[in-house]
Amino acid sequence: MDALNSGKFAGFNLSLLKFAWLSQSFGGVLFGFAIPMFAAFVANSIGGKLAFPAGFIGGLMSTQPTQVLNFDPASLHWVTTAPVPSTFIGALIISIVAGYLVKWMNQKIQLPDFLLAFKTTFLLPILSAIFVMLAMYYVITPFGGWINGGIRTLLTAAGEKGALMYAMGITAATAIDLGGPINKAAGFVAYSFITDHVLPVTARSIAIVIPPIGLGLATLLDRRLTGKRLFNAQLYPQGKTAMFLAFMGISEGAIPFALESPITAIPSYMVGAIVGSTFAVWLGAVQWFPESAIWAWPLVSHLGVYIAGILLGAVITALMVIFLRHMMYRWGKLLIESL
Structure with missing residues (x-):
């Protein structure tokens, strides 16, 4: 608006x-x-489509909690205060609870056939919505808000050390399963922090691209460093694809490597991602825009440091996976399909 x-x-x-x-x-x-x-689909996966609305309502209340009504003895008036949102923690808890509740109610509440439509379109949604409202207001929002507030206070009070600890933790959770459920959970946590401008999303964004770039780079360097191809034939073209996808912000290109040899791939890209992202955060790279790869680079502060962190993490990943695969090959524990 200023512009x-x-x-x-x-x-x-x-x-x-x-x-x-x-x-x-x-x-x-x-x-x-x-x-x-997210909460709606978690509830749906447990209680079926009847649980979808309850999960959505709970997820919405986790980000936009109902104001708390309190009596102010000084003014002798009732006043409202906005509680700390429970965000992802609250959404996860209420979605699971709501899913099982709706599943239980659907099994236990038996009505005549001519009232079946009433049960599925009105009774169960109303009962589950009332339960979600009460559970969020009295239990989950205070609990989740207390946890979120404590985490934010701790990280803020810890200053630079807190930011680095957060960067390492969110990086590990982001990289470990390459776009899987742990990665998604880490994303919700990271994005909840940037919504309130508490901590940037720098570490997570870097951690998304390091594994595919690093493993793809390993397919280009293995023969030059060891004199031998250390990957199965089909992984070489997949390595190039993984590097391309990384620049689009897609980490799933590294999945074939993790499936083929998890003992060499996962530790390598975990170490590379943690070192690279922490390095960039430590030297002052900052990204608030909730996207990764080239889509967000124009909006990154200290882009040179940011890119350096990616390159450092990718090189560490490549060298480590080459070393581990070479050692396992020499020990006879790794079979390689030749080209």
Whole structure:
């Protein structure tokens, strides 16, 4: 808005700024549905489609909690206060509870056939919504908010050391399963912090791209460093694909390597991701935009350090996986299909 009101832009540049503002606003609205939709599908996976609304309501209340009603003895009036959102923690808890509750109610509440539509379209949704409202208001929001508030206070009080500890933890959770459920959970935690401008998403964004780049790089360096090809034939073209996907922000390109030899791939890209992301955070790289790879690079502060962290992590990943595979091959514990 400051740029729009500065009067320095006109014509195409002004139109571009307006489009950027629209994209930011639209993206913010869409991102607000991430946790509610996550909770809805978790509840749906447990209790079926009847649990979907309850999960969505619980997820929405975890990000936009109902205000708490308190009596102020000083003014002798009832006042409302906004509690700390329980965010991902609250959404996860309520989605599981709601899923099992709806599943149980659907089994236990037996009505005549002519009331079946009433049961599925009105009774169960109303009962589950009331339960979610009460559970979130009295139990889950206070508990989850207390945990979130404590974590934020601890990280803020710890200053730089806290930021580095957070970077290491969120990196490990992001990299470990390459886009799997642990990765997604880490994403919700990281994005909840950037929503309130507590901690940037730098470490997570770097951790997404290091594993595929590092493992892809290993397929280019193994023969040069050891004089022998250390990967199965089909992994060489997949290595190039993994590197390309990494620049699109997709870490799943590294999955074939992790499946083929988890004992060599997973420790390698975990170490590389942690070292690379922590290095970048330590030297001051900052990213608030909730996206990874080239889509976010124009918005990164200290981009040179950011790229250096990615390269450092990728090189460490490549060298470590080459070393481990070479040692296992020499010990006769690794079979390699030749080209």
